[in-house]
Amino acid sequence: MPIGKHPLQLYSQGTPNGIKTTILLEELLAAGYTEAEYDAWLIEISKGDQFGSGFVAINPNSKVPALVDYSGEQPQRIFESGAILMYLAEKFSAFLPAHGAARTECLAWLFWQVGSAPYLGGGFGHFYAYAPEKWEYPINRFAMEAKRQLDVLEKHLAHHEYMADHTYTIADIAIWPWYGCLALDQLYKNAGTFLSVEEYPHLQRWAKQVGNRPAVKRGRRVNSTSDSPSMLRERHAASDFDGLKID
Incomplete structure (x- = not known):
């Protein structure tokens, strides 16, 4: 290399x-x-x-x-x-917080993302955006799971500025390219409309806040x-x- x-x-x-x-x-x-x-x-x-x-x-x-x-x-x-x-x-x-509850919360959300994203990418993303044939059952099945995950984030972000409360961490960095971009309808073409992402205002607030960072x-x-x-x-x-x- x-x-x-x-x-x-x-x-x-x-x-x-x-x-x-x-x-x-x-x-x-x-x-x-x-x-x-x-x-x-x-x-x-x-x-x-x-x-x-x-x-x-x-x-x-x-x-x-x-x-x-x-x-x-x-x-x-x-x-x-x-x-x-x-x-x-x-x-x-x-x-990454050095210790205590903030570190634990950060790592919990980091591992939530790495465990959940295959349903969003390999599941919903594949059957909705990339599969050569559009099969209704897998699209609906993984769309339902994607919306469940969006709801998890929506409920959490209704009471927290960032994933680990008021501290911007690697949890936000891990989640944003998947769920933040989806909430902004920037992940798969028209997927945000399909999933009604406007129903998640707290997630969208966070997605815009993170997405506006210069880095x-x-x-x-x-x-x-x-x-x-x-x-x-x-x-x-x-x-x-x-x-x-x-x-």
């Missing part, structure tokens, strides 16, 4: 799971953690890049994202998006396969964002 000039080397694509990592890295840089500088290399999953021997050596499960940290005596590989978020948060002591706007543009001039296929320096239209 290619290696750039920074200790942190990310191999990913701008999927919701990939975006989690780039958002956190951009948040760390925005918070002043200069050692979080990173190179982000595009792994095009539609072309099968994730099955190449170099990538499999980093992530034996052949899924994006995958990260290698070269800052120590020996390179450290990290795979699985939730594990990458925890690793980076603990490495820099940021966006989130930058992070979601990295490792994109889009031809849009506002997106980046790869990211190797902060200056790569110069000239991009980031609303």
Whole structure:
């Protein structure tokens, strides 16, 4: 796999799971953690890049994202998006409460996301947006589960500013690319209308609040396969964002 000039080397694509990592890295840089500088290399999953021997050596499960940290005596590989978020948060002591109830709450919601997203992505997303045939039963089945999950978030966010109360953490960063983008009708074409996301005002308030963070706007543009001039296929320096239209 290619290696750039920074200790942190990310191999990913701008999927919701990939975006989690780039958002956190951009948040760390925005918070002043200069050692979080990173190179982000595009792994095009539609072309099968994730099955190449170099990538499999980093992530034996052949899924994006995958990260290698070269800052120590020996390179450290990290795979699985939730594990990458925890690793980076603990490495820099940021966006993860150090102890107590807030840490427990943050980790509970982080693991909720990694356990729930397969129903939203592999279930609802697949049958609603990607399956070659539109079968009513699986679409309805997973739509019902997606709405149940949205309702879980709606009820929680009715009484909390962020997922871990008043502190922005890796729980928010993990959940936003999936459920925040869905609440803003930015995940699957017209899925927000299909799922009536306007019924979840507290979730939408949180989704907009997180989505307006400058680091989130930058992070979601990295490792994109889009031809849009506002997106980046790869990211190797902060200056790569110069000239991009980031609303």
